[in-house]
Amino acid sequence: xxxxxxxxxxxxxxxxxxxxxxxxxxxxxxxxxxxxxxxxxxxxxxxxxxxxxxxxxxxxxxxxxxxxxxxxxxxxxxxxxxxxxxxxxxxxxxxxxxxxxxxxxxxxxxxxxxxxxxxxxxxxxxxxxxxxxxxxxxxxxxxx
Amino acid sequence: xxxxxxxxxxxxxxxxxxxxxxxxxxxxxxxxxxxxxxxxxxxxxxxxxxxxxxxxxxxxxxxxxxxxxxxxxxxxxxxxxxxxxxxxxxxxxxxxxxxxxxxxxxxxxxxxxxxxxxxxxxxxxxxxxxxxxxxxxxxxxxxx
DNA sequence: AGAATAATTGCAACTATTTGCAGGAGCAAG
DNA sequence: CTTGCTCCTGCAAATAGTTGCAATTATTCT
Numbered sequence: 059x060x061x062x063x064x065x066x067x068x069x070x071x072x073x074x075x076x077x078x079x080x081x082x083x084x085x086x087x088x089x090x091x092x093x094x095x096x097x098x099x100x101x102x103x104x105x106x107x108x109x110x111x112x113x114x115x116x117x118x119x120x121x122x123x124x125x126x127x128x129x130x131x132x133x134x135x136x137x138x139x140x141x142x143x144x145x146x147x148x149x150x151x152x153x154x155x156x157x158x159x160x161x162x163x164x165x166x167x168x169x170x171x172x173x174x175x176x177x178x179x180x181x182x183x184x185x186x187x188x189x190x191x192x193x194x195x196x197x198x199x200x201x202x
Numbered sequence: 203x204x205x206x207x208x209x210x211x212x213x214x215x216x217x218x219x220x221x222x223x224x225x226x227x228x229x230x231x232x233x234x235x236x237x238x239x240x241x242x243x244x245x246x247x248x249x250x251x252x253x254x255x256x257x258x259x260x261x262x263x264x265x266x267x268x269x270x271x272x273x274x275x276x277x278x279x280x281x282x283x284x285x286x287x288x289x290x291x292x293x294x295x296x297x298x299x300x301x302x303x304x305x306x307x308x309x310x311x312x313x314x315x316x317x318x319x320x321x322x323x324x325x326x327x328x329x330x331x332x333x334x335x336x337x338x339x340x341x342x343x344x345x346x
Numbered sequence: 347a348g349a350a351t352a353a354t355t356g357c358a359a360c361t362a363t364t365t366g367c368a369g370g371a372g373c374a375a376g
Numbered sequence: 377c378t379t380g381c382t383c384c385t386g387c388a389a390a391t392a393g394t395t396g397c398a399a400t401t402a403t404t405c406t
Contacts, residue, residue, distance in 0.1 A: 075353060075402050096393075111356050116393060118354095123278070124299050129334065132276035134267070136364055137392070151324040155268050162322055167314060170333075178306055179338030180295040189314075189331065190273065194323030219372050219383060240363080255386050260363060262384095280394055281362070 062088040065127055065142070072125075079103070079110055083118045084142075087128065093139040129186035133159060143185040150186070153193035160193065206232040209271055209286075216269075223247075223254055227262045231272065237283040273330035277303060287329040294330070297337035304337065 062085045070076050086102040087094055094102075100115045119140045122128035131139045133152050147164030167184055174180045206229045214220050230246040231238055238246075244259045263284045266272035275283045277296050291308030311328050318324045 073403095077354065077402070079355070097391095109355090112392095113357080113394075114355055117395095120278075120394095123334075126298065126336065130276070130278060132274070132282070134264075134274060138276065151318065151322060151326065153324075154270065154327065160322055160324060162318070162324075166317055166321070167311075170311060170314065173310055174295065174306070174333070174335070177310070178295060178304055179341070180297075180304060180306075180333075180335055181341060182295065182333040182335035183298065184333075187333065189318065189324075189326040189328075190267075191318070191324055191326035192270070197323070197325055214373095217373095221372070221384065223385070241361095253385090256362095257364080257387080258385055261365095264364095 069125065069127075074125075078107070079114050080118050080121075082106055082110070083115060084122070084127075087119075087122075087140060088142045091142075093131065093141040095137045095139060097137075099140070126183060129183060131186060131188045133157070133188065134190070141186060147185045148187075150188040151193070152188055152190050153196055154190050155192060155196040158193055213269065213271075218269075222251070223258050224262050224265075226250055226254070227259055228266070228271075231263075231266075231284060232286045235286075237275065237285040239281045239283060241281075243284070270327060273327060275330065275332045277301065277332065278334070285330060287327075291329045294332040295337070296332055296334050297340055298334050299336060299340040302337055 065084055065088060066076055066081060069080075082103045083099055086099050090102075096112065096115050096119055099119065100110065100112050103110045103115070119128060119130070122142075123130045123140070128140050128142050131141075131150065133139060133150065134154065134157055149162040149164060149166050151160040151162050153159075164184065164187075167187060171182055171184050174182050209228055209232060210220055210225060213224075226247045227243055230243050234246075240256065240259050240263055243263065244254065244256050247254045247259070263272060263274070266286075267274045267284070272284050272286050275285075275294065277283060277294070278298065278301055293306040293308060293310050295304040295306050297303075308328065308331075311331055315326055315328050318326050
């Protein structure tokens with residue numbers, strides 16, 4: 059799993075500019091190894107410098123998503139979560155009712171990638187897939 | 203489509219109240235057979251009555267999602283799309299770069315549902331799955 | 347090192363979505 | 377058809393996320 063310096067070096071090699079803001083945003087999110095909202099990333103970077111703006115955070119995060127270095131997930135809570143691909147591939151099972159999020163093994167969707175590529179020339183990012191549905195508890199509740 | 207009447211009857215049977223607003227919102231989205239933003243649904247219903255509020259539209263759409271009758275997709279454009287499950291199961295392949303959306307055959311992810319259920323007791327809604335990744339064109343562009 | 351240049355930032359305005367609360371209305375029971 | 381119990385709606389305010397534009401600055405070329 060790429061460390062933030064690897065990420066940064068990669069971006070630089072591709073010809074993107076690495077500003078202190080971008081560097082700190084990347085470090086914040088890559089280092090946390092968790093899912094963060096833009097606001098959280100902002101707060102985190104803010105503890106290190108005053109030269110950071112929330113709009114920049116949003117733009118940088120979306121930029122990272124475009125470059126395939128982070129993923130953006132709407133888990134139905136009204137907030138969008140971002141994360142790098144540091145922790146291995148995995149799937150989020152998001153309950154549409156209680157909004158609980160189960161982290162499932164990425165192996166679950168292994169065969170999927172190849173088929174997308176074959177049939178549609180589309181290369182899905184399967185490191186942070188989110189599936190919506192009903193969790194076990196909500197299912198039994200419902201099943202009355 | 204009398205389809206929406208089925209939906210409405212089902213909700214009534216479950217003990218939910220069917221207000222004119224809910225009825226019109228359901229008709230709007232079920233009838234369109236497309237993906238719509240909350241704003242579009244609002245405009246659509248607005249042509250029929252003045253007694254509708256955008257907040258109600260948002261709440262009703264989220265309610266439908268909870269009930270498993272609609273799905274909510276953040277396709278990365280800053281707007282959230284909603285749709286019913288009228289057209290058969292299918293997958294959205296969303297390019298993270300050009301934001302193009304390819305509609306793929308739902309059979310693509312058939313085996314996935316069973317495995318989620320087996321291992322996690324989680325029943326995913328596979329009728330409107332969205333996968334993020336790189337489309338063929340953006341991939342070749344990148345491959346320079 | 348210094349200048350040119352084009353990408354990136356901050357600001358502020360704007361759009362999108364959520365939430366609290368008070369009043370309104372669907373539905374069941376009588 | 378009236379009552380009462382709740383759930384639902386509208387409003388307005390709060391929170392999230394996006395965008396245009398002028399100023400700034402990372403990188404390249406000399």
